[in-house]
Amino acid sequence: MSFARPLLRAVARPQVLAPIRGAARRTYSSAPAAKSNGGLYAGLAAAAAAGGAGYYLYTQGQLGPLNDKIARPTIFKPTFEDYQKVYNDIAEILEDNDFDDGSYGPILLRLGWHASGTYDKDTKTGGSNGATMRFAPESDHGANAGLKVARDRIESVKAKHPWISYSDLWILGAVCAIQEMGGPKIPYRPGRSDKDVAACTPDGRLPDAAQAQDHLRNIFYRMGFNDQEIVALAGAHALGRCHKDRSGYDGPWTFSPTMLTNDFYQLLLNEKWNWKKWNGPKQYEDKKTKSLMMLPADMALVNDKAFRKYVEIYAKDQDAFFKDFSAVCVKLFELGVPFAEGQESWTFKATTD
Numbered sequence: 001m002s003f004a005r006p007l008l009r010a011v012a013r014p015q016v017l018a019p020i021r022g023a024a025r026r027t028y029s030s031a032p033a034a035k036s037n038g039g040l041y042a043g044l045a046a047a048a049a050a051g052g053a054g055y056y057l058y059t060q061g062q063l064g065p066l067n068d069k070i071a072r073p074t075i076f077k078p079t080f081e082d083y084q085k086v087y088n089d090i091a092e093i094l095e096d097n098d099f100d101d102g103s104y105g106p107i108l109l110r111l112g113w114h115a116s117g118t119y120d121k122d123t124k125t126g127g128s129n130g131a132t133m134r135f136a137p138e139s140d141h142g143a144n145a146g147l148k149v150a151r152d153r154i155e156s157v158k159a160k161h162p163w164i165s166y167s168d169l170w171i172l173g174a175v176c177a178i179q180e181m182g183g184p185k186i187p188y189r190p191g192r193s194d195k196d197v198a199a200c201t202p203d204g205r206l207p208d209a210a211q212a213q214d215h216l217r218n219i220f221y222r223m224g225f226n227d228q229e230i231v232a233l234a235g236a237h238a239l240g241r242c243h244k245d246r247s248g249y250d251g252p253w254t255f256s257p258t259m260l261t262n263d264f265y266q267l268l269l270n271e272k273w274n275w276k277k278w279n280g281p282k283q284y285e286d287k288k289t290k291s292l293m294m295l296p297a298d299m300a301l302v303n304d305k306a307f308r309k310y311v312e313i314y315a316k317d318q319d320a321f322f323k324d325f326s327a328v329c330v331k332l333f334e335l336g337v338p339f340a341e342g343q344e345s346w347t348f349k350a351t352t353d
């Protein structure tokens with residue numbers, strides 16, 4: 001069960017009205033509430049709160065001559081169509097020929113992953129519910145370097161749809177990025193609410209690219225994933241690139257960094273990888289073209305026998321990768337989220353459908 005703060009907004013002639021049941025902090029109406037309606041208001045506020053995330057109270061100011069003095073609240077519950085509109089607006093801001101490889105898709109996916117990947121299953125802290133990366137210290141954690149670019153890019157969509165929480169928006173951004181970059185459908189449930197700075201997670205919960213299998217298992221087992229899921233998640237590195245001024249690493253993993261494919265696994269298995277000779281952190285480069293890269297943490301996926309088994313499966317079978325990638329992304333994006341009971345999953349139409 002999740003408790004979104006009900007938002008009361010004036011439709012016309014706003015004047016401040018006394019808050020309803022403390023929960024409704026931003027309470028406005030065009031007319032004072034008639035005493036006799038107190039029960040109705042309180043009931044609606046309670047219904048909105050109890051209804052969980054996604055309910056918003058609106059008061060209506062223009063009621064006609066009969067009950068001009070009575071502000072009648074109506075409940076706005078964003079529907080699938082409202083979220084599809086947000087999806088479509090995110091899709092609109094993905095492409096930009098002046099940015100990286102032409103798309104903000106990879107960095108929006110990384111934002112959604114880093115928001116979610118702080119989850120700790122034992123303490124039930126972290127995860128995508130909260131969007132605490134808006135605040136320092138979390139925004140300054142080394143692993144999050146560069147993600148301001150993604151947070152800033154998606155701000156125009158938040159401005160257009162202010163009812164959506166940042167935490168739901170960032171995950172919708174990641175879902176949209178995957179689907180728009182040719183990936184599988186990622187079913188989505190809304191229901192995250194934003195938390196304040198006190199909910200920031202400690203540094204060190206996200207993986208360190210310089211390390212290998214033991215570290216990967218420590219980090220991802222803490223979130224509740226198994227070996228197969230770790231390998232499936234890592235296939236996201238078919239997308240995007242490393243940046244010298246962010247992680248210190250440099251270059252893309254594949255030749256098509258704005259299309260989701262199983263190329264990451266194929267390249268990992270079939271190319272010859274050498275240490276790159278350069279003045280930066282230890283990373284691999286492909287022998288043939290010297291234009292692709294692998295992180296030490298990526299290479300652990302073929303050096304470890306249990307991981308390698310899944311790399312081989314996904315390298316051979318893109319459909320198997322897409323199926324497992326979709327399932328594991330849903331799990332990642334929902335870690336620690338207290339969804340309202342009965343909240344169904346939605347699958348958004350991609351602009352390419």
Ligand code: HEM
Pocket residue numbers: 106107109110113146207208209210216233234236237239240241242243244246247248249295297
């Ligand atoms: C397995 C452990 C992982 C490690 C050690 C790791 C590490 C990194 C590093 C160092 C970068 C480069 C950042 C930069 O310089 O801009 C990066 C980028 C990226 N990572 Fe990961 N990552 C991991 C898992 C994941 C997962 C699970 C996902 C998503 C499901 C993901 C998605 C991405 C994407 C899309 C980029 C490209 C971002 C861009 O182009 O700006 N990574 N990762």
